[in-house]
Amino acid sequence: MNIISERKCFDSRIKKIFTSPISQKTASFIILKDVNIYYLTSFYGKDSESILLITGDNLYLLVNFIYLEQARKSIQNKNVNIVCCKKDKYRKLAKILEDYSFNSIGVEGKNISFTGFRKLEKLLSGQGKRLVSIDGVVENLRTVKDKVEISKIKNACKITDKVFGSIINSSAASIEKLSEIELACRIEELLVKSNSEGRSFDTIVAYGKNSSMPHYSPQKIKVKGGLMLMDFGCKFENYCSDMTRTIFTGNLKICNEFKKIYDIVLKAQLLAIENCREGVTCSQLDRIARKFIISKGYGNNFGHSLGHGVGIEVHEEPAVTMQNRTVLRENMVITIEPGIYIENFGGVRIEDMVIVGKNGCEVLNNSKKSFLILD
Amino acid sequence: MNIISERKCFDSRIKKIFTSPISQKTASFIILKDVNIYYLTSFYGKDSESILLITGDNLYLLVNFIYLEQARKSIQNKNVNIVCCKKDKYRKLAKILEDYSFNSIGVEGKNISFTGFRKLEKLLSGQGKRLVSIDGVVENLRTVKDKVEISKIKNACKITDKVFGSIINSSAASIEKLSEIELACRIEELLVKSNSEGRSFDTIVAYGKNSSMPHYSPQKIKVKGGLMLMDFGCKFENYCSDMTRTIFTGNLKICNEFKKIYDIVLKAQLLAIENCREGVTCSQLDRIARKFIISKGYGNNFGHSLGHGVGIEVHEEPAVTMQNRTVLRENMVITIEPGIYIENFGGVRIEDMVIVGKNGCEVLNNSKKSFLILD
Numbered sequence: 001m002n003i004i005s006e007r008k009c010f011d012s013r014i015k016k017i018f019t020s021p022i023s024q025k026t027a028s029f030i031i032l033k034d035v036n037i038y039y040l041t042s043f044y045g046k047d048s049e050s051i052l053l054i055t056g057d058n059l060y061l062l063v064n065f066i067y068l069e070q071a072r073k074s075i076q077n078k079n080v081n082i083v084c085c086k087k088d089k090y091r092k093l094a095k096i097l098e099d100y101s102f103n104s105i106g107v108e109g110k111n112i113s114f115t116g117f118r119k120l121e122k123l124l125s126g127q128g129k130r131l132v133s134i135d136g137v138v139e140n141l142r143t144v145k146d147k148v149e150i151s152k153i154k155n156a157c158k159i160t161d162k163v164f165g166s167i168i169n170s171s172a173a174s175i176e177k178l179s180e181i182e183l184a185c186r187i188e189e190l191l192v193k194s195n196s197e198g199r200s201f202d203t204i205v206a207y208g209k210n211s212s213m214p215h216y217s218p219q220k221i222k223v224k225g226g227l228m229l230m231d232f233g234c235k236f237e238n239y240c241s242d243m244t245r246t247i248f249t250g251n252l253k254i255c256n257e258f259k260k261i262y263d264i265v266l267k268a269q270l271l272a273i274e275n276c277r278e279g280v281t282c283s284q285l286d287r288i289a290r291k292f293i294i295s296k297g298y299g300n301n302f303g304h305s306l307g308h309g310v311g312i313e314v315h316e317e318p319a320v321t322m323q324n325r326t327v328l329r330e331n332m333v334i335t336i337e338p339g340i341y342i343e344n345f346g347g348v349r350i351e352d353m354v355i356v357g358k359n360g361c362e363v364l365n366n367s368k369k370s371f372l373i374l375d
Numbered sequence: 376m377n378i379i380s381e382r383k384c385f386d387s388r389i390k391k392i393f394t395s396p397i398s399q400k401t402a403s404f405i406i407l408k409d410v411n412i413y414y415l416t417s418f419y420g421k422d423s424e425s426i427l428l429i430t431g432d433n434l435y436l437l438v439n440f441i442y443l444e445q446a447r448k449s450i451q452n453k454n455v456n457i458v459c460c461k462k463d464k465y466r467k468l469a470k471i472l473e474d475y476s477f478n479s480i481g482v483e484g485k486n487i488s489f490t491g492f493r494k495l496e497k498l499l500s501g502q503g504k505r506l507v508s509i510d511g512v513v514e515n516l517r518t519v520k521d522k523v524e525i526s527k528i529k530n531a532c533k534i535t536d537k538v539f540g541s542i543i544n545s546s547a548a549s550i551e552k553l554s555e556i557e558l559a560c561r562i563e564e565l566l567v568k569s570n571s572e573g574r575s576f577d578t579i580v581a582y583g584k585n586s587s588m589p590h591y592s593p594q595k596i597k598v599k600g601g602l603m604l605m606d607f608g609c610k611f612e613n614y615c616s617d618m619t620r621t622i623f624t625g626n627l628k629i630c631n632e633f634k635k636i637y638d639i640v641l642k643a644q645l646l647a648i649e650n651c652r653e654g655v656t657c658s659q660l661d662r663i664a665r666k667f668i669i670s671k672g673y674g675n676n677f678g679h680s681l682g683h684g685v686g687i688e689v690h691e692e693p694a695v696t697m698q699n700r701t702v703l704r705e706n707m708v709i710t711i712e713p714g715i716y717i718e719n720f721g722g723v724r725i726e727d728m729v730i731v732g733k734n735g736c737e738v739l740n741n742s743k744k745s746f747l748i749l750d
Contacts, residue, residue: 048590065678066589069718086678087698109490114482114508117489133489185567192560195595202573214441215423220570303440303461323462343444 007076009148010042014077016141017054026106026132028055030093030120033111035312036138037061043074044238051089053096060096062089090116094123102129109133139317143309145331149239150355153311153333156196156241157353157364159234163190164245164367167230172249172374176225180205180218187232196234200241200314204231211246212347214304214339225250227258227346228374233314240314242335243365244351247372258348261298261340262371265348268292268338269369272306276336276354276361282306282324289338290322298340301347307335310353332356333364382451384523385417389452391516392429401481401507403430405468405495408486410687411513412436418449419613426464428471435471437464465491469498477504484508514692518684520706524614525730528686528708531571531616532728532739534609538565539620539742542605547624547749551600555580555593562607571609575616575689579606586621587722589679589714600625602633602721603749608689615689617710618740619726622747633723636673636715637746640723643667643713644744647681651711651729651736657681657699664713665697673715676722682710685728707731708739 017029017040031037031052038044041052041061050071051062059080063071068084075082085092097105105124107117112133121131145153167175167187178186184203192198206216211229228249233242246265248258272289286306293302307320310333318326320334328334337351350369354361392404392415406412406427413419416427416434420442428435434455438446443459450457460467472480480499482492487508496506520528542550542562553561559578567573581591586604602623608616621640623633647664661681668677682695685708693701695709703709712726725744729736 045590046592068678069716070588070591107489109493110488112489113485114487114489114492115484115510118484118508133493135490181567181573185564185573189560189564192556197592197594198556198560213445215420216445217421217572219572303443341444 006148007042009146010040011077013040013141014054014059014079017137018056020137020141026104026134027102028053028097028100028105029134029137030054030105030107031111031138032108033138035316036108036111036142038238038312039138039142041075041077041080043071045070049089051093053093055100055102062092090120090123093120094127097124097129098127104130104132106132106134106137108137109135136317142311143317143326143332144329145311145333145355149311150331150333152237152239153241153353153355154364156200156234156236156239157243159191159194159196159236160232160241160243161365161367162194163187163232163234164230164243166190168247168368168372168374170374172225175228175249175374176223179220179222180207180210181220183230184218184232187230191232191234194234196236197238198234200233200235204229206347209344209346212341212343212345214341214347214349223249227348229347229349231349231351238312240310240312241364242310242314242351242353243367244337244349245367245369245372246348246350247374249374258346259371261342262348264293264296264298265338265340265350266369266371269336269350269352272336272338273352273354273361273363276328276334276356278328278330278356278358280328282318282320282326282328283322285328285336286320286322286324289336293338293340301340301342302338303341304339307337307351309334328356330356330358381523382417384521385415386452388415388516389429389434389454392512393431395512395516401479401509402477403428403472403475403480404509404512405480405482406486406513407483408513410691411483411486411517413613413687414513414517416450416452416455418446420445424464426468428468430475430477437467465495465498468495469502472499472504473502479505479507481507481509481512483512484510511692517686518692518707519704520686520708520730524686525706525708527612527614528616528728528730529739531575531609531611531614532618534566534569534571534611535607535616535618536740536742537569538562538607538609539605539618541565543622543743543747543749545749547600550603550624550749551598554595554597555582555585556595558605559593559607562605566607566609569609571611572613573609575608575610579604579619581722584719584721587716587718587720589716589722589724598624602723604722604724606724606726613687615685615687616739617685617689617726617728618742619712619724620742620744620747621723621725622749624749633721634746636717637723639668639671639673640713640715640725641744641746644711644725644727647711647713648727648729648736648738651703651709651731653703653705653731653733655703657693657695657701657703658697660703660711661695661697661699664711668713668715676715676717677713678716679714682712682726684709703731705731705733
C-alpha cells in the first residue's frame with residue numbers, strides 16, 4: 001500500500017466531516033468510538049476509551065498514558081494535538097473547550113453512555129455550552145469504501161478463502177480428531193500464517209445440532225460425522241473479512257436430510273447476489289432472499305437479517321435488514337448470508353462478502369459453495 | 376462443578392439485587408450488559424444486545440431470534456420469561472411494562488447509550504413512567520466472588536501457568552522462529568489444548584522496544600534476542616485469568632540493562648502483594664507500589680494503574696487506581712501489575728492475580744517471576 005496515498009485518505013475524511021450535514025448543526029464534534037477515531041486519524045486504540053475533538057481546523061486526541069506512544073507513532077497529521085490524560089478525560093476535554101466560543105458541541109449519542117453524556121453536559125454547561133447528540137456521522141461516511149479500503153478488504157477475503165481451502169483439503173479423519181474449539185483454533189492459526197493480523201472476530205465452529213444456534217461459541221465437543229458450520233474471517237491492515245460455509249463429513253444419512261435445506265439457502269443467497277446493486281435498498285435485498293425462503297416453507301427458520309456492512313468493524317453499517325431503508329451505493333461492502341436453523345437438528349448458513357457496483361456486485365469470496373461432503 | 380450448587384448461586388444473586396440499596400430507589404430494573412445478565416441468569420449472549428427486566432418476582436429476558444435457543448438451553452430459573460424479539464427490543468420492553476404500575480424504572484446508565492436512554496425514556500413517558508439511571512448495581516455485587524466463581528478462576532489461572540511453563544521450556548531458538556503474532560497464536564492454541572475455552576482477551580506479545588507500549592498489538596515482527604513481554608489469560612467456564620511475564624532471550628547486553636528495571640518492578644509487585652488484604656483501599660494499594668517506583672526514579676514511566684478486578688470480565692470492578700477509594704473485601708479477585716515503560720527502549724510488567732483475604736492475599740499464579748533468560 002502506498003503510504004502517501006493512504007495518508008491522504010485519512011486527511012480527506014476529516015474534511016468530509018465538515019462538509020457533511022453535521023456542519024450545519026455544530027462547529028465542533030466529539031468522537032468516542034475507537035474505530036471512528038482510527039478512520040479519521042489512523043490511530044487505532046482498541047477499547048482505549050480515547051476521545052477525538054474536532055474543532056474546525058484543530059483536532060485533539062485525548063489518550064491515556066498507555067496509548068500515548070502508539071498514538072504518537074501512528075498519527076501523521078500535524079493538525080492532531082495528542083493530549084495525554086492521567087485522570088479524567090472529560091474534565092480535560094472541558095478544559096480544552098474553555099478556549100472556544102461555540103454555543104453547542106456535538107457528540108456521538110450512540111457511542112457515549114447516558115452517564116457519560118450527563119457528566120460531560122454538566123461540565124460544559126458551566127461554560128454556557130450545550131452538548132448535542134448527533135448519531136451516525138462517521139459511521140455513515142464509513143459505509144462507502146475508498147480504493148485503499150477496498151484493496152485491504154480484498155486481501156482479507158483472499159486470505160479467508162485460502163484458509164477455507166486448507167481446511168477442506170484436510171481429510172475428514174483429521175478434522176474429526178479436533179473438538180469444535182480446536183478446529184476454531186486451527187483456523188485462526190492458519191489465518192495468522194497466511195499473513196493476516198489474525199481473526200476479525202471469534203471463530204464459530206458448530207458441529208451437528210449446535211449449528212442451529214447462529215451465534216454459537218465453539219465447545220470442547222468432537223464431531224462424529226455430519227454437519228459442520230464454520231464462520232470466520234481475518235483482519236488485513238485493520239480491515240475485516242467474514243465468511244460462512246456449511247459442509248458435511250462422514251455421516252451420509254444426515255447429509256441427505258440436509259441437502260434440501262442447503263439448496264434452498266444457496267439459491268436464496270445467489271438470488272440476493274444477483275439482485276445486489278446500487279439503488280436497491282437494504283430492505284429490498286433482504287426481502288428477495290427472505291421471500292424465497294418463505295416460499296419454501298422455512299420463513300420461521302431464517303430469524304436473522306440478510307447481512308451487514310464490513311470494513312474496520314466486522315459488523316458495521318449498513319445493516320441489511322427488513323427494516324433498513326438505506327439505499328445501497330457503489331463501493332459499499334456488505335455480507336449476504338441467509339440461513340435456515342432448526343432447533344435440535346442443525347442449521348445451514350452460506351455467507352459471502354460483496355462490493356456493491358453500479359450495475360451489480362462483485363463477490364469477494366471464491367470459496368466453493370456447492371454441497372460439499374468431506375471424506 | 377456441582378450443577379445444583381451453581382444454579383443456587385444464580386438464583387441467590389437475583390435475590391441480592393432486591394436486598395441491595397437499589398430496591399429503595401426502584402421496584403424494577405433494566406439490565407443491558409451481557410455479563411451482568413449472565414451473572415444473574417446463566418445466559419451468556421456475548422454482544423447479543425439482550426435485555427433483562429427485573430420486576431419483583433418476574434424476570435423477562437428479551438433476546439433476538441439468533442440467541443433464542445441458547446437462552447432456552449442455558450436458563451434453568453423458571454421465573455425467567457424468555458421473550459423473542461424480531462424487531463425493536465425497546466418497544467417490546469415498553470409493551471411488557473404496560474402491565475405494571477411502577478412510577479419509575481431503573482436502568483444501567485453506564486451500559487445504555489445516550490440515544491438508547493432517550494428512546495426508552497420517551498416510550499415509557501407515554502405510560503407515565505420515569506426512567507432513572509442507576510449505576511454499578513450488578514458490577515458491585517460481582518466484585519466479591521462466591522465459591523463457584525473462585526473455583527473457576529483458580530482453574531483458569533492454573534491453565535495460564537501451565538501454558539507459560541510450556542513456553543519457557545521451549546528453546547530460545549524455537550521462539551525466535553516465531554513472529555510476535557505467531558507466538559501469540561501459539562499461546563492461544565496451548566490455552567485451548569489445556570482444557571480452557573480459549574483466550575480471555577487478545578494475547579499481547581511484544582518484543583524489544585515494542586514492549587514500551589502497554590496495550591500493544593502483536594505484529595508480524597520476529598524477535599532478534601532481547602526482551603519479550605507476554606500478557607495473556609484464558610477462560611474457564613466463563614471466568615477469566617490474566618497474567619503478564621517479561622522474559623529475555625539471547626542478547627545478554629540488553630538483558631543486563633533491563634535487569635535493574637526488572638528488579639524494581641518485581642519489588643514493587645511483591646510489596647503490593649504483601650500489603651493486599653481486606654480493609655485496604657484500592658488507592659492505598661496502588662500508592663504502595665507507585666511510591667516505591669517513584670523512589671527509584673521511574674514514577675513517570677509507570678503510567679497505568681496497579682490493577683483491576685477479574686471475573687467474568689477480564690477487566691472489571693474494582694479498578695485498583697490512585698483515585699479509587701473502594702475498600703478491598705474478602706474474596707475480591709484483582710490483578711497486581713506494576714510496570715516501567717521507556718519509549719524506544721522497552722518495558723517490563725509483572726502481573727499476578729490474587730484473592731483478597733482477611734489477613735493477606737492468596738496469589739493465584741505460580742509462574743516463575745525471577746529474572747529469566749531463555750537460551
